[in-house]
Amino acid sequence: MSALELLPLVTYGELFPEGITRYAVGGAFIGLGIAVVYLGTAIIAGASTFLETTLSYVSNQSRFQQSRFLASRDWRVVFTAGIVLGAAGYWFLILNPVWEVGFEAAAWQTDVQLWRLLAGGFLVGVGTRLGKGCTSGHGVCGVGSFSQTSIVNVATFVLVAIGTAQVVMAMGVQP
């Protein structure tokens, strides 16, 4: 069977059951946050260096005590606090006004099992630092500036992640 015969079977609704507006608008805001910081400071702000710079407050390991980490650790805390509060503001004030529905109804929690979060988080922590960036640093900023390093990194992690998620799904791990 050719690919052409398969095409009509896959509809927009199947590929995007939630539509695309939420995703594209959210993405534009993410880009806007990066753009505001860049226009004011010429800093390209990724999210994952925060892990290493924050460890520099508590660890004397030479890796964390590099001057580039010490110089950026304070503003990375501020940036991350902004991320948490920005998400909280949209979630609890705009999408689910907490004075109407109450905190318990508004808050959202994942059903993904804790071992997956812990093990996945550990590997993300290793991989993002070894690979010099994450989905925002490489995936948005790096690809957005046509960095070949970032394009290689993103292509690698997207393909590996698809393979991993498919294997996990095939093994029947839910959720």
Add this chain to the structure above:
Amino acid sequence: MSDQSPLFMPLIFVGGLLFGVGLAVSHMTHPEVVLAFLQFSDLGLAFVMGGAGVVTMIVIGIASRSGRVAPLTGTPYGRRLKSMDRNVLYGGTIFGVGWGLSGICPGAAYASVGVGNYPILVAIAGMFLGAYAQGYWRSARAADRADVAAGD
């Protein structure tokens, strides 16, 4: 940075706010949405990266060609490209396994705390442990190299 503008931190904070709003609007705070993308049941994440990438592409592209300096730091605009080496591939592979297993990545995980998703703290603890393990290993390796160099 003693010479930094008094507007530096407020601007960084506003940038973080917008970044966090975007992650919440796009539901990247939900590991389930990332996993749905990787399992091909909802490809919306492509539009998140696309939407963000288009904005940064335009802004970084125009600013870096302007020849100007950033008002709050005096730093010239420019692309700061990371060097390519094997670690980019190894790191990308390890990150990919972690992302595919859990559906979380750093920025989205911080934002997820903001929507009241307290189980995500386990993932954030995992990320710090992973970053620490990576730093510990590389510190030890750098020390070994220094010893070898000193021995020469």
